[in-house]
Each structure stands twice: as C-alpha cells, then as structure tokens.
Amino acid sequence: MLTFYPRFIRTFTDLPGHLSLLIHAWNGCNMRCYGCHNDAELIAQKPIPHLLLTAEQTLDRLGGSDGLFDAVLFSGGEFLIGSKAELESFLRRVRLIFRGKIIIMTNGTFPGKLKRLLELALIDGVHIDMKLPFHLLDPVEDAEVFEAIIGIVPSARFCQDILDSVDLVIRHNSRLSQVRTVRYPLLSEEFFVQIASYVEQLKDKYDSIVPYSLNPYHPPQK
Numbered sequence: 001m002l003t004f005y006p007r008f009i010r011t012f013t014d015l016p017g018h019l020s021l022l023i024h025a026w027n028g029c030n031m032r033c034y035g036c037h038n039d040a041e042l043i044a045q046k047p048i049p050h051l052l053l054t055a056e057q058t059l060d061r062l063g064g065s066d067g068l069f070d071a072v073l074f075s076g077g078e079f080l081i082g083s084k085a086e087l088e089s090f091l092r093r094v095r096l097i098f099r100g101k102i103i104i105m106t107n108g109t110f111p112g113k114l115k116r117l118l119e120l121a122l123i124d125g126v127h128i129d130m131k132l133p134f135h136l137l138d139p140v141e142d143a144e145v146f147e148a149i150i151g152i153v154p155s156a157r158f159c160q161d162i163l164d165s166v167d168l169v170i171r172h173n174s175r176l177s178q179v180r181t182v183r184y185p186l187l188s189e190e191f192f193v194q195i196a197s198y199v200e201q202l203k204d205k206y207d208s209i210v211p212y213s214l215n216p217y218h219p220p221q222k
C-alpha cells in the first residue's frame, strides 16, 4: 500500500525556477546510503499508523494545494518501491487534481516502472542519483565501495537497472529532469570524473538537455 509522510515541504530549490511541494512516500528504501537525510524519519522508522497518510489522504491535501505550487515532487525513501498498479493509479489521480508539473525522485532501481510512467506521460521529469560509476564497478571485487556508499552489496542486475534508469531519464530529455551525484567524502576524485564522463556521453548520444550536477555532501543533521 502506498503511504506518505505527513510533513509536506515547500521548496524553491529542488526544482530551480519553480515553487514546488515536496511529498515523501513512507514505504522505505532498498538502499542504505552513506549520509542519507531521510534515514531516521523515513527508513529506520517504519510508518506509524496514526501518523501516516494514505494515498487518498495525500490526494485530498494535494488537491487543496492546486494553484499554489508549480510542481509536486514525490520522493521517499524510494518512491518507486510501490507497486506498478498503485503508482499508476495514484499518479493518474494526481494529474486530475493538480495542474502543476509532476516530478519523481528515484534511486534508479526500478527502470521498468520508470519507463511505464514516462510512456504514459504520468510524470514530467525525474531526479535520479548516479551515486557510483556503476558501469565500471564489479559487485564482487568492489563490494566494499558499494557497501560504504549505498549500504548494500548489489547484484550485477541491480547495477544495470540503475544504468538503465539513467539512460531512460537522459533519453526522455525533459528540462525538468536532473541526474545528480553527491560528492561523497569517502570517494576519490576519479569516481566523480568517471560518472560525469558516462553521463555526458549519454547526453551526447541522445542530444539531451537534462542537466547533470555534482552536488556537495551535506551530512545529515543530528
């Protein structure tokens, strides 16, 4: 079941040039990243029945915000961890009640769901993190690096899924999308050079305007 965190956040910075409403799904995450800002509230803490919002309650509150915001951003945890049917049905209803842009934030591990939502035009943009040069790392040989940055040792399929999602976002070519990397202090400069080079090659391949940014690392507040 899709459930949401009750605190909605008004933001000017997540989507430059837009006043957006940031809504967090409260369905956990399949990674445990270094310095995750959502870990305490949204991942370590499981949904609390008397606090969580259902999809219906979230839609009611969002409907009351129509006209006040240019965009709604759905984040998590991992927003796409929800079932395909629930995500589609939820986003179809968002389209009906909210006239602004719909953006999702994802770690990229669900390319099938992402592709479907883009094909159905249920989302206008995607903010996706490419945290490591997944195209160059080996899940066995580089297990320590994976564990340090994404908190798990992934399968080769898991890494390929993230690469497929990055490809989808760049090919979709929305000026509302973003590919981002955090400058994790544990990684040497070479990692960031490799990620940037991979993304820029894809952008050239698809003649894409999707911006790529290497963002500073901000430790979570205690």
Ligand code: SF4
Residues within 6 Å of the ligand: 029, 030, 031, 032, 033, 036, 037, 038, 039, 076, 077, 078, 107
């Ligand atoms: S993918 Fe995002 S929400 Fe999930 S653990 Fe990593 S930083 Fe946190």
